[in-house]
Amino acid sequence: MIASAAPVVGDAMPLIANLELTNRCNLRCLYCANRRMKRARDDMSVDMLDLVMRRIDEAGIRQVIFNTIGETLVAPHLREALARAKARGLHMLVSTNGQGLIPDMVELLLTGGCDIVRLSVNATDAAAYRRLHRGGSFDTFVANITHLRAERDRLGMPCEIRVRSVLPRDPELRGDLRARLQAVWGGLADEVEFVTFGNMGGRNGSAPLADDRRTRCATMWRGFNVMLDGRIAYCPCDFDGETGIGSIVDHSFREVWGSDAFAAIRRAHTDHDFSQLPRCADCDATRLGWYELKEPRVSEREARIMDEYLAGWRTLAMAEEADCDDSN
Numbered sequence: 001m002i003a004s005a006a007p008v009v010g011d012a013m014p015l016i017a018n019l020e021l022t023n024r025c026n027l028r029c030l031y032c033a034n035r036r037m038k039r040a041r042d043d044m045s046v047d048m049l050d051l052v053m054r055r056i057d058e059a060g061i062r063q064v065i066f067n068t069i070g071e072t073l074v075a076p077h078l079r080e081a082l083a084r085a086k087a088r089g090l091h092m093l094v095s096t097n098g099q100g101l102i103p104d105m106v107e108l109l110l111t112g113g114c115d116i117v118r119l120s121v122n123a124t125d126a127a128a129y130r131r132l133h134r135g136g137s138f139d140t141f142v143a144n145i146t147h148l149r150a151e152r153d154r155l156g157m158p159c160e161i162r163v164r165s166v167l168p169r170d171p172e173l174r175g176d177l178r179a180r181l182q183a184v185w186g187g188l189a190d191e192v193e194f195v196t197f198g199n200m201g202g203r204n205g206s207a208p209l210a211d212d213r214r215t216r217c218a219t220m221w222r223g224f225n226v227m228l229d230g231r232i233a234y235c236p237c238d239f240d241g242e243t244g245i246g247s248i249v250d251h252s253f254r255e256v257w258g259s260d261a262f263a264a265i266r267r268a269h270t271d272h273d274f275s276q277l278p279r280c281a282d283c284d285a286t287r288l289g290w291y292e293l294k295e296p297r298v299s300e301r302e303a304r305i306m307d308e309y310l311a312g313w314r315t316l317a318m319a320e321e322a323d324c325d326d327s328n
Contacts, residue, residue: 067095
């Protein structure tokens with residue numbers, strides 16, 4: 001049995017599970033650490049998927065995000081994953097680079113109960129796409145998102161199409177790019193979501209944002225990151241399995257959440273003491289300035305799920321930001 005500890009302030013258990021159906025990817029994007037991954041490339045088995053779903057039932061988790069390290073659409077058991085999630089009435093988000101959105105895959109996602117299809121693209125023309133999303137085709141991406149939109153509308157499915165684009169950390173480089181991305185993709189997606197480039201704890205080779213103001217990482221409280229072998233990682237950018245804190249093979253989500261190990265990690269974030277967490281110490285997600293640059297967007301239903309347990313974290317983060325302002 002995992003040893004349990006006293007809860008950290010604002011420590012409500014998440015209602016979201018991020019499932020790594022695969023850590024394989026069909027692209028070699030310039031800003032992503034997948035290309036640097038040393039962990040063996042593999043897929044989640046059906047047996048493991050069934051165990052994950054049993055653990056989800058036990059924990060009362062309400063949303064699954066099919067996205068962690070790899071490209072979800074290359075996972076061989078995506079159909080089974082969608083069917084099991086749909087049968088449980090779970091809110092489903094599928095994240096993809098869009099290259100595999102062939103007609104059969106579009107039909108699977110739309111009829112499989114997917115609530116949000118989130119497509120990642122950081123380019124507005126073919127030349128930039130080739131440079132940033134190596135191995136992919138800009139024309140294929142455009143054709144695929146166009147077909148997805150047309151089929152969604154034809155079938156009348158309540159599936160949100162969301163584009164996610166990464167903006168540079170440098171404010172001087174953001175404005176024009178943001179406007180161009182919105183202009184190109186805003187007509188095809190229901191929403192264009194802008195996030196700020198993060199260094200993934202140094203995994204993608206980039207130095208952290210130059211900001212001495214530290215904060216807790218929101219992902220410590222946001223959801224469970226279930227790797228393809230059943231391990232739970234506290235970091236969603238854990239390409240090499242460095243941050244495992246337990247496994248659903250041996251423990252429930254609630255047991256892992258309440259364990260001494262996970263509580264100590266969350267307390268370290270609350271105290272801004274990253275001396276024993278070198279990846280966190282070197283990560284943009286523990287720097288307040290990175291959050292100030294972010295522009296998070298979530299759907300109404302997704303927001304209601306998140307608000308149930310993130311309210312405490314948000315309150316603490318706002319108080320922390322106010323303290324920083326007062327000290328300047």
